[in-house]
Amino acid sequence: MGYPHPPHPKETVVLSKYFGDAEARTFDGWVKRGGYEALKKALGMTPDAIIEELKASGLRGRGGAGFPTGLKWSFMPKNDGKPHYLVCNADESEPGTFKDREIMRWTPHQLIEGCAIGAYAIGAETCYIYIRGEFTEPWKVMTAAVAEAYAKGALGGNVFGSGKRIDIVLHRGAGAYICGEETAMMNSIEGKRGNPRIKPPFPAQAGLFGMPTTINNVETLSSTSHILTRGAAWYKGLCLSNPKSTGTKLFSVCGHVMRPGNYELTMGFPMKDLIHDLAGGMRPGRRLKAVIPGGSSVPIMTAAEAEAALCDYEGIVEKGSMLGSAGFIVMDDSTDMVYEIWRLAKFYAHESCAQCTQCREGTAWTTKILERILRGQGKKEDLDLLLDLSDQMTGRTICVLSDSCAAPIVSGIKKFPEEFEAYLSRAKAPALAAV
């Protein structure tokens, strides 16, 4: 972690090694810590060699989908005569996730280096870093770091004397959750309303400004420099469980734990240890009730499922949820699950871009039903209705915002039915005032 607490002995500190170290924010400080060696090395390699190295490392997208990064880069057309773009997704707006924020805040050059490597590998001269609007401090840090990188020749028309041009454009979002969806992000950068686009065409064919584009998460790009300096074999070796999940990953833990924060762990680390040991466990006298492991957009895990799960892409799927962005929302037994699910649904209803019918109307409708249940005015058929609406909101729309709203609702009703029953039978006092 590094900040605000020193790293836990069980952490594998790679990305977060210099969190809290103010000197690492500067170009010279970063170079002193071995920075920009990877970029220099990359510039001496062919793009194909870099992509092969990444494929061999097993690095997968850290934004949520877990798509193999090397494979994604290899989809970019070669020698097509068109400008290519790299977009770095720094619109970290998934509830419960705050890892990219810390990367940008403490190690901006780590990200800039990763972006430059990525841009070179996919044949792009321009990289857009789309930074979430609410991230004021990371924005300032990144702005200063990019200016310094230009001044020191790490960016610009002749990167480290290689003759290669790599520009980084910082683009600040305006606070819409949906702009974290990659195609919505491209629209937003183009100055359009941030609505997700239909795929196909996929970004590698026609992305930003209609040109071949790759979009990667902050953490993914930041990992590339370490892979290039220390080798794919080293990275692949960082694996405690399934060989398809390699490397280290920042896990944001928030909610009812004694020591919330980012923990950098080797893939496959037991979730039980993460919650009860590293994150300090529950408050005294409290028991773990539920965990939403991947930001808010994945199914809820019960305490039993969470404690049995291993923290990697496959391990969490095995226990009925998804790794997502690895933002762990931990809830103890004081939590009212119905209330929490309502709060999440309300978030999605607020953030729906309004394109697809199911999402626009469905997120708002499910929120209203949950609100009514919380007011003690629920009807017994409401649960079936919620499940039916969630079914129609899943797999029907352009992007997965609607699915993301449905996931906690469906899993919540299935895993915590008694809490809904308590409201429906009026056994529990209303949590919201009746209107």
Next chain:
Amino acid sequence: MSDLVNVTIDGVQISVPKGTPIIEAAKQAGVLVPHYCYHPSLPSPAVCRMCLVEVEKAPKLVPACVTTVADGNVIHVNNDKSKRARESVLEFLLINHPLDCPICDQAGECELQDYTFQEGRAGTRYGDYAKRYNPVEDFGPDVLYVANRCILCTRCVRFMDNVAGDAVLNVSERGDRAFIGIDPDHKLDHPWAGNVVDLCPVGSLISKDFLHKARAWDLDKTASVCTGCTQGCNTMIDTRDDVVVRLRPRPNLDVNRHFICDEGRSDYRWMNRGDRIEAPLVREGGKLTPTDWTQALDRLGAAVKAARRVVILASGRASTESLGFVRRMVDGASVTAAIKVPLGAEAPLAGVPNLALRKERVPNLAGASLAGYGTDWSAALAAAKGADLVVVLDADLDDADVAALSGAAAVAVIGTVDDDRLAGSALILPATNMAEENGTYVNRDHRVQRYFQAKPAPGMARPAWWIAAEATHAARGLAAPATAADAFAALGAMIPALAGLTYSDLGHTGRVVTPNAAGAAR
């Protein structure tokens, strides 16, 4: 045929070109995929999710509007899974819909209403929640936005953005608060903006001109052609109780796609004029006297026969049939024939090639030219002085034009509107206007297009071609056609470009002919 793919849609096997969207392939298989946001003349955003269909082996339902067919696809539009998805979309669309169909202009021609009746749920599960409410907004000269009825298909936004090239509309707000917004500094006043009313699948964008005028099911619809300019946009004349209440575009991908301009759209009131000539008038003892057609036609035939120098002052709105037969009526004399061509500003529709409101504001300039009419109006007026006979074919005359008539020995009027200034004429014969007859216009690209009778003619009015042909029969014994179809078929003898063509050759979208051609079209 490698550019064709074979697909099965609801059990119907068809071959369609590669790259065809499923929704268009389904049309060819005779299956309509219900849809809202899709429109063949607009880019598809795939947002309404109404056209989701099952394609076997695909992991989930796919939007038929943006998914192209692949060889061997087996597509189910009307199986339980696809229908269930549509039922659900309809339910979602209706939870915030006011269901004010009884006072909505769109009722009866509303796609939300139609599909809900076809396959929606009978009742609501929305319960007693309040519906979204937004006030009605005045978008522009002829468009009101009733936000509560809006299903956010964004056809209007895309039309203004991608077709008109005047992006004044957008989707404002997010989630279920979203509505169609307009640039606060602009109005929806593009010359083609009225098309958003037709594009709107529900009653959200409505025409002020048509507001509460008629219920859709009371309208009779007649295929027609716009009389506004030489473009020849295909239209539909909607009449209620024999009164024209609305013009709408009729699709013709080669002429106007799915659009007409606002000027053409609003140009129908003259069709309903009540100050009409209703009986043939002939001069008896210095006074115009009503008579029957037999006597009137004999008089016209005699006047034509006696005349050596004849001038025809015609309207560019006259059908090709009328122009042709009136011209033939005076064969043998020395003839000066012209139509009056009012001019205006050109207003193109940016997104559609070769589509504009044209400068020349008459529909049949090319037809008149084929029939031997010039456009030199002042020369024709000059020729009227000292002419033996001036035939006025429904021309819109100003006072100077009327004054020029006084130099002619005799004036015969074949007209629609009663005009006191022409009381000195030898004959005034009642003709039908274009909404009251079958006929053809030839547009600027020499596309010959039919229009159909939309309402009955007043009194004894007859088509001008009939009047001219019967008078010619009276004067010279030439056979007169009995129907517009016969008249058109006979035009080939006068206009070589039309030789061999019949109404059935023209169909509903017309046919391009080659001017000066000796033989048949094409």
